[in-house]
Amino acid sequence: MQQEYKSKSYTHLVYVLLLFIAAGVGTYYAVPMLQTDAVRAMMPEMMREMYPQKMGEFGHYRGDAVMDEVNRPIRNGTNASCLVCHPYIREMHLEGVHKTVSCEFCHGPAADHVKDGNLIGDLPKKQGEEIKTLCLRCHNQIIRARPKESIKMISMPQHLEEKKVRIDHNCNQCHNVHAPLMWVNQAKAIVGAGEGSK
Ligand code: HEC
Ligand code: HEC
Numbered sequence: 001m002q003q004e005y006k007s008k009s010y011t012h013l014v015y016v017l018l019l020f021i022a023a024g025v026g027t028y029y030a031v032p033m034l035q036t037d038a039v040r041a042m043m044p045e046m047m048r049e050m051y052p053q054k055m056g057e058f059g060h061y062r063g064d065a066v067m068d069e070v071n072r073p074i075r076n077g078t079n080a081s082c083l084v085c086h087p088y089i090r091e092m093h094l095e096g097v098h099k100t101v102s103c104e105f106c107h108g109p110a111a112d113h114v115k116d117g118n119l120i121g122d123l124p125k126k127q128g129e130e131i132k133t134l135c136l137r138c139h140n141q142i143i144r145a146r147p148k149e150s151i152k153m154i155s156m157p158q159h160l161e162e163k164k165v166r167i168d169h170n171c172n173q174c175h176n177v178h179a180p181l182m183w184v185n186q187a188k189a190i191v192g193a194g195e196g197s198k
C-alpha cells in the first residue's frame, strides 16, 4: 500500500508570496522614479522605450499620446471640398439618392489626391468586379444589422434575375454610381412610367 505523504510545511509558499508583495511595492515606488530625468539618463535605451516618458501623467496611459493624436494630419475632406473641382459629378451627386454618401467612402481620402488646392495624385477609380463589391458593402441583404428602412437592400444574383439580365451584369451598367436612379428613371420616362427621384 502506498503511503500518503502530506507536507505540513508552508514556508516555501510564504517566500513566493513575499516575493510578489516586494515586487508590487517595488513597482509602485519605482515606476514614478523611472520618469525622473536623472534615472532615465542612466537607463539603457531599451528600458527607456519600455517606460515611455509622461506615462501616467493624466491617467494610465502615455501623456504624450494626447498631442500625438491632435497633431495627426487630417486625411479626409468633405463632399463639398471634392465638388468644387468636379462640377460634372456635382450635378449628378447632389440631385441623386446618393447625395448623403461620402465621396471618400468610394474613392479614398482627400490627402492622397489634393494638397493645398493642388493635385498631387490620382484617387483609385473602382472598375469591374470591384464596383460590385463596393456597392454590396452597403446594399447587401445579408448584412442583417442594417436598418432596411434607411438603406434599400438587394440579394444577388436574385436582383439581376428579376431584371431578366445575365448575372454577370455590373451595377453601373444600370445604375449611375453617383445618382443610382437617374438612368432607371430616364428609362421609365421613355416608356411612360413617370419620374421619381434620381
Ligand atoms: C483641386 C481640385 C480637386 C479637388 C479638390 C478634388 N479633385 Fe479629384 N481630380 C481633380 C483633377 C484635376 C483630376 C484629374 C482630371 C480628371 O480625371 O478629371 C481629378 C481626378 C479624380 C478622380 C479620377 C478620375 C479618373 O478618371 O481617373 C477621382 C475618382 C476624383 N478626382 C475624386 C475626387 C474626390 C473624391 C475628391 C474629394 C476628396 C476630389 N476628387 C477632390 C481635381 C480635384
Ligand atoms: C457609391 C460609390 C461612389 C460615390 C459615393 C462616389 N463615387 Fe465617384 N465613382 C465611383 C465609381 C465606381 C466610379 C467609376 C465607375 C463609373 O464611373 O461608373 C466613379 C468615378 C468617378 C470619377 C471619374 C469620372 C467618371 O465619371 O468616370 C470622378 C471624378 C468621381 N467619381 C468623383 C466623385 C466625387 C467628387 C464624389 C462625391 C461627390 C463621388 N465620386 C462619389 C463611385 C462613387
Ligand code: HEC
Binding pocket: 097, 098, 100, 101, 102, 105, 106, 131, 134, 135, 136, 137, 138, 139, 150, 151, 152, 153, 171, 172, 175, 176, 177, 180, 181
Ligand atoms: C456607403 C454606403 C453606400 C454605398 C457604398 C453605395 N450606396 Fe447606394 N445608397 C446608399 C444610401 C444611403 C442610399 C439612400 C437610401 C436608399 O434609398 O436606400 C442609397 C441608394 C441607392 C439606390 C436607390 C434605392 C431606392 O430605390 O431608393 C440605388 C439603386 C443604389 N443606392 C445603388 C448603389 C450602387 C449601384 C452602388 C455601387 C456603385 C451603391 N449604391 C453604393 C448607400 C450606399
Ligand code: HEC
Binding pocket: 132, 135, 136, 139, 152, 153, 154, 156, 159, 160, 163, 165, 169, 170, 171, 172, 173, 174, 175, 181, 184
Ligand atoms: C439590369 C439592370 C440592373 C443592374 C445590372 C443592377 N440593377 Fe439595381 N435596380 C435596377 C432597377 C430597374 C431597379 C428598380 C428601381 C426602381 O424600381 O425604382 C433597381 C433597384 C436597385 C436597388 C433598390 C432596391 C429596392 O428595394 O428598391 C438597389 C439597392 C440596387 N438596385 C442596387 C444594385 C446593385 C448593388 C447592383 C450591382 C450588384 C445592381 N443594382 C445592379 C436595375 C439594375
